[in-house]
Amino acid sequence: MLKARGLILLGIALTVATIIASEKRYSGYKVYTVKKARNDTEYKALLELQKNFKKVDFWSDPSKRRPTDIMVSPEDLTKTEQFLSSHGLEYSVAINDVQRVVEKENVRSTRQSGMNWRDYQRLRTIHDWLDSLAAFNPQVAQTGSIGRSTEGRNLKMIKLSKNPEKKNPVIYIDGGIHAREWISPAVTTYIIGKLMSLSPQDADLLENVDWHIVPVLNPDGYEYTFNEDRLWRKSRSLHNGPNCPGVDLNRNFDFHWGEAGTNDDPCRNTYPGPYPFSEPEANSTASYLFNNRNKIRAYLTFHSYSQLWLTPYGYTEDLPSDYEELESLGLRAARALQEVYGTEYEVGAPSHILYSNSGSSRDYAKGVPGIKYSYTIELRDQGDFGFLLPPQQILSTCEETWEGVKVIARQVARERPSGPTFSDIYNSIVDRDPDDRTKVDVAGIRLR
Numbered sequence: 331m332l333k334a335r336g337l338i339l340l341g342i343a344l345t346v347a348t349i350i351a352s353e354k355r356y357s358g359y360k361v362y363t364v365k366k367a368r369n370d371t372e373y374k375a376l377l378e379l380q381k382n383f384k385k386v387d388f389w390s391d392p393s394k395r396r397p398t399d400i401m402v403s404p405e406d407l408t409k410t411e412q413f414l415s416s417h418g419l420e421y422s423v424a425i426n427d428v429q430r431v432v433e434k435e436n437v438r439s440t441r442q443s444g445m446n447w448r449d450y451q452r453l454r455t456i457h458d459w460l461d462s463l464a465a466f467n468p469q470v471a472q473t474g475s476i477g478r479s480t481e482g483r484n485l486k487m488i489k490l491s492k493n494p495e496k497k498n499p500v501i502y503i504d505g506g507i508h509a510r511e512w513i514s515p516a517v518t519t520y521i522i523g524k525l526m527s528l529s530p531q532d533a534d535l536l537e538n539v540d541w542h543i544v545p546v547l548n549p550d551g552y553e554y555t556f557n558e559d560r561l562w563r564k565s566r567s568l569h570n571g572p573n574c575p576g577v578d579l580n581r582n583f584d585f586h587w588g589e590a591g592t593n594d595d596p597c598r599n600t601y602p603g604p605y606p607f608s609e610p611e612a613n614s615t616a617s618y619l620f621n622n623r624n625k626i627r628a629y630l631t632f633h634s635y636s637q638l639w640l641t642p643y644g645y646t647e648d649l650p651s652d653y654e655e656l657e658s659l660g661l662r663a664a665r666a667l668q669e670v671y672g673t674e675y676e677v678g679a680p681s682h683i684l685y686s687n688s689g690s691s692r693d694y695a696k697g698v699p700g701i702k703y704s705y706t707i708e709l710r711d712q713g714d715f716g717f718l719l720p721p722q723q724i725l726s727t728c729e730e731t732w733e734g735v736k737v738i739a740r741q742v743a744r745e746r747p748s749g750p751t752f753s754d755i756y757n758s759i760v761d762r763d764p765d766d767r768t769k770v771d772v773a774g775i776r777l778r
């Protein structure tokens with residue numbers, strides 16, 4: 331009897347131990363901010379660091395235009411510091427102990443009190459909230475799903491439309507494509523919350539615009555960041571057996587796939603997948619954007635961090651032919667955002683102000699379905715906390731971003747076409763076969 335009880339206790343102790351052990355810990359990990367490379371030699375040194383130090387997690391990629399943040403494990407600290415010093419790269423410590431920052435954040439996120447923007451929210455809370463919005467406001471809000479994730483979770487979308495008969499232009503928004511960027515789903519849900527409770531002076535935002543929003547596009551990864559590894563970025567697919575799961579969803583789109591800013595090694599954070607659209611999350615997004623390209627006038631995809639309002643393109647330094655319009659609208663949005671709390675954003679194409687990347691959802695949205703205003707918004711901050719933005723900053727980040735989104739929406743409403751739209755004409759000319767996106771892409775560029 332006693333022996334049996336002892337065994338049960340031992341069993342419980344072991345279970346607790348495995349639960350704790352399965353959660354990745356970041357004790358002693360540091361984040362360094364490396365000053366921006368001053369010349370090609372320094373830039374190449376950073377690239378070499380990225381290539382050879384496989385365990386160093388680049389929170390931002392090497393760039394000649396901005397500082398680079400890297401997270402280093404305790405075992406690699408000395409080696410990394412030596413490498414940086416010997417190449418003349420100046421650095422400072424942004425986070426001294428990553429685990430401490432993770433724990434501070436987690437104390438709060440375990441508090442459960444329904445949907446709010448004081449804490450980061452679990453997937454379940456977000457999805458239940460969307461369903462209840464739709465249930466209580468069936469004349470405006472509908473939930474549905476654009477597909478399923480690798481692990482079978484819903485890629486839940488909420489559609490907000492007050493006047494379906496008006497055939498309003500649509501703004502498509504997604505968040506949480508990168509799992510660890512928790513502020514992104516917080517902002518996308520805040521936008522939904524605001525749209526469902528508009529003040530009279532903002533009523534036009536729902537009168538003249540429809541909104542299709544997927545607040546958490548990478549639900550598998552998002553759950554994984556709560557249960558296992560706070561700093562997980564990719565999807566959770568298993569293309570290489572159990573080793574090195576996941577694909578960078580924002581490199582998996584079939585538009586200049588696998589070119590600049592990707593890494594063929596499945597263990598790396600910018601692995602674009604074994605082939606384009608290998609990931610259902612990216613594929614479902616693309617199908618939705620493509621099939622609704624007649625209606626969608628703006629695509630906003632929320633990431634963190636760096637405070638950037640990014641236009642296409644990332645894969646090339648060539649700019650879209652209407653770049654000036656995209657830049658000027660982006661600048662207006664950034665100005666409205668800044669007026670709230672003084673937060674400064676930079677506006678431009680990633681290949682010009684950041685670094686190149688290819689196979690992104692933003693480039694795809696612009697390059698294939700031809701969605702005019704396609705932007706990636708890199709939310710707060712500029713590296714003080716990076717992905718671990720403290721919960722105290724959630725609400726202010728949401729409030730200021732909302733002002734920027736309103737500027738985009740009003741522009742889209744103002745440009746509401748009368749008569750046949752560009753897309754109508756365009757779609758009557760080019761091949762409509764959704765499986766042949768390349769043909770449409772080429773035709774689209776020629777038409778523009």
Ligand SMILES: *[C@@H]1O[C@H](CO)[C@@H](O)[C@H](O)[C@H]1NC(C)=O
Pocket residue numbers: 368369371372418
């Ligand atoms: C690169 O810049 C650093 C700092 O200004 C300098 O020490 C180094 O000599 C430069 N290297 C080259 C090849 O210009």
Ligand SMILES: *[C@@H]1O[C@H](CO)[C@@H](O)[C@H](O)[C@H]1NC(C)=O
Pocket residue numbers: 607608609610613614617
């Ligand atoms: C991508 O979506 C298309 C259209 O919905 C579908 O036919 C295709 O099987 C999907 N591909 C993958 C890899 O999931």
Ligand SMILES: [Zn+2]
Pocket residue numbers: 508511633634
């Ligand atoms: Zn991201």
